[in-house]
Amino acid sequence: MTGWALTMTAYGLVVVGVVVAEVAGRRKPDRTPSFTTALLRAMRHRSAALGLVIAWWWLGWHFITGA
């Protein structure tokens, strides 16, 4: 397996994990939280909420400017 294929497989596994976790969170919310639920739960704490806003701003700036 080439390095490119290995990296793409790893990214692919994360994407599959995200889809599975989101579907599981919507079907059985008492076992796994959906992404929105997990985000809202984390954001109950002010420091996490501020950290997520910093991460949001940096991600947008980083990707859109191509910095």
Next chain:
Amino acid sequence: MDSPHDAHVAERVPAPAWAATSVRALLVEPTVPILLIAAAVQVVRQAWVDFAVFAGGAVVIRWDARRPSRAVAPAGRRRMPLPLAVGVLAFGVLIAALPRGSVAESAALGVPGLVAAGALLRRRPRDPLPEPSAAGLPGRFTWLVLGLALAVIELGSFLSESTPGVANPEHPTVSDLLEPFLESPVSRGLAALAWVAAGIWLVRRARTAGRAP
């Protein structure tokens, strides 16, 4: 008779209990350590603006945690006002029109961050909120694990670059994969629009957040 030093030793918390307390504190409040790790990665990347964002963010969060809290009723859900929705659309058009990587584009992208910071820090933190009843969910760490996995792959790809910032085609970062998509002004405008809309959602909810218990 015990010396003050002996009394101090007797009051010491046993190492396993201290470790358990530290791990628990880290799980409850992991934000500052995560931001400091992200800042350290930016030093390796030699990306000094990014370093300032993460390190500065950690300092602001520590400062904010020391402010006196306030007691307020939870805010209800509100729809986005029309002028704000029009502003978000106009922002997407502006980003699509500006040359990519220009100073004007960077400055325009900085505005939502400054507005968000102002909207959040203008108000003092709320009193601690009660913990959600579903805190013991078996899958409560699922998203944390997925996020960590993505961070590890991204870091591995970055460290494989012979020169920081120069893509290694064998191990692309997420930025390298998104680059062709974001080259188009239309895609960039749509991305900016979605980004600002997500930021408004985050800031609205972040304003009701309480201090950690």
